[in-house]
Amino acid sequence: MTAQIPVIDIGKFLSSSPADRMGVVKDVQRTLEEIGFLIISGHGVSQDLIDRVSAATLAFFDRPHEEKSKFVVPGHPNRGYGAMQSRTVGLNHDPSLKKSLQEGYGLGTMEMKLDEKTQQGAGLGRFVQNVFPDEPADFEPATREYYAEMGRLHATIMRMFAVALDLPENYFEPMLTHPDNTLRLTHYPALDREPEPGELRAGAHTDTGILTILHIDDTPNSLQVQTRSGEWIFVNKVPGTYIINIGDLMMRWTNDKWVSNMHKVVNPPFVNGKAKRRLSIVTFCQVNFDTVIDCLPGCSSPDNPPRYEPITSAAYKRESFAKVYGLKAAE
16 A cells, blocks of 8 residues: 555656646645655666666675675675674664565765865764776666766755745755665565565664665565554555655654654565565655754644754764664664
């Protein structure tokens, strides 16, 4: 069931009449206040590029474990290869969960600027050089191009969010000059055994950052989102779209006006003793690590004062990362 989450053509925000533009903004406002997830079309990312990234990613994950393990980056769980069941998604909400039935590959800032912003103070250790596998050949060029496209789409979405919050359209631009976004290629391998109790592909959790840009494959009834009424609904692939959800930090920034929703990836049904694999291409979007997250203008009132103390994006990520994944915050 995906009907409760609307498909919004953000191309109309970029190029159409003022009436169409504000129609998009109103749809975004309503959806983020009520659900926290939306599905976008008109994003401008080519299907050819998505297909290249998908093909290269699956080819890498099909390599033997000992070959993939050469690309583990010790101490940095969002760089390089993360082996099957190396993290526990949702551990903070359910301590009984076992290691998640997934493996992944993490990439961060591509064009590293070794300056005072990235190599001193709160930036030290956050901007880590990427490691790319030697095969397949298209893995590095495809993911580099895709990461750049996600940066463009991230900036577009933040412009749309600014207008939806009655802020100047360029309000967030100064906070997006050096965001430490993470591209995580998440593979849920095919299973030839029934999962044990507490074993999930990803337990119920919220994302910690500003927003997430998610591309899913056509495996049905995998991603579930919890509505404000407490109902769990499936979010399946709509061709030519991305799934967008806001994270805890954006909800905090809006003084809880917008919703950071619980979601999970459930185990697939077994057919003839096996379950299909699944691939998600996930971009976790941030703002500059030194951005102070304080209640945004217009998100508080005398009857609804700010609920949170100011905090930098870096400090918030450091505090929340381990709670979600059951890992130390290496970045």
